[in-house]
């Protein structure tokens with residue numbers, strides 16, 4: 001094995017170890033000092049390369065924050081840290097631990113299936129302990145978040161793609177009246193030009209205040225919805241996670257008929273995300289009915305969700321013509337594209353991995369190409385939070401857990417060896 005690969009593997013392990021708080025990892029010190037939901041599930045894939053027991057603990061810790069209604073929060077505030085805003089007191093979460101009041105893309109069941117594959121004997125009892133919790137989280141999505149079979153976000157942060165143009169229309173419909181003064185902490189850690197704007201933050205925080213005021217009661221939030229967008233990230237990751245949960249359930253000898261029914265419903269639901277004019281899967285405002293007209297990296301999660309989606313292959317080829325390092329968070333031909341600003345243009349290792357995995361599983365050559373370009377990106381530009389898709393310039397937080405995990409779990413030539 002070339003030395004540089006061994007060195008990169010070692011750096012990736014060191015990054016994850018450096019962000020390890022014992023029973024959970026943080027995404028990166030300073031900018032994100034707590035446990036984030038989908039970051040943790042991705043971290044488990046990296047951890048599984050060198051410490052399988054610790055990988056299970058990562059997932060188990062995530063579920064210690066699960067609410068009675070099944071929801072698994074997007075942030076668990078295990079230890080107070082003033083370096084992040086909004087903190088636990090702003091959220092007023094109602095779970096067993098201080099937490100946010102919203103969720104994030106459900107990739108934990110898929111992560112559990114991958115960790116199980118690394119060591120079945122050690123993993124089966126751990127999966128057994130997690131199964132009902134995963135099931136109840138997935139049930140919560142099916143109960144509260146479906147619209148025409150697609151999964152809706154009630155806050156941009158739920159999608160993981162915080163300031164994507166997908167939400168621009170729904171955000172413009174919000175008047176953040178009474179949001180008051182607050183001090184952002186993110187812009188003291190990284191360049192403000194790489195972060196969401198104040199306009200976005202006012203609405204992010206206003207939605208948090210409103211959720212807290214409604215005691216995070218899903219029925220109350222649904223009755224008077226302020227933001228409800230059908231999202232390809234949540235829909236495709238849930239569909240994939242349901243398939244993986246069904247497979248885990250079968251292995252454990254559980255009845256999976258409910259999960260199979262959910263898979264069928266979500267499969268049909270993906271049709272409602274198809275924007276025929278755009279020639280792509282797209283986000284759609286459930287309140288106004290408006291399309292976002294956005295070819296995002298989430299649009300290409302269709303294969304990860306197990307859909308054939310032949311028309312998306314052509315759309316992908318057109319997007320990739322303009323970039324070097326994988327699938328950007330927005331089509332570079334879109335006038336709203338901003339290659340440095342977070343989810344409005346940069347490329348993310350984690351999304352490359354999810355898209356690439358789906359393509360590989362479908363036997364499409366683009367999957368291996370995407371893996372190779374992600375490997376090149378990390379080899380040449382390191383373990384940043386995200387990157388400029390044209391030249392790979394690193395952006396956002398550094399020494400990032402999920403980028404290290406993407407390397408170890410997928411992009412490194414030693415992954416899967």
Ligand code: 2M8
Pocket residue numbers: 027032036037038039074157159160161162186
């Ligand atoms: C980013 O989101 C958080 C809010 O959840 C933030 O900006 O404060 C997103 O990239 C999200 O997808 C990610 O899970 C989180 C931690 O890496 O950071």
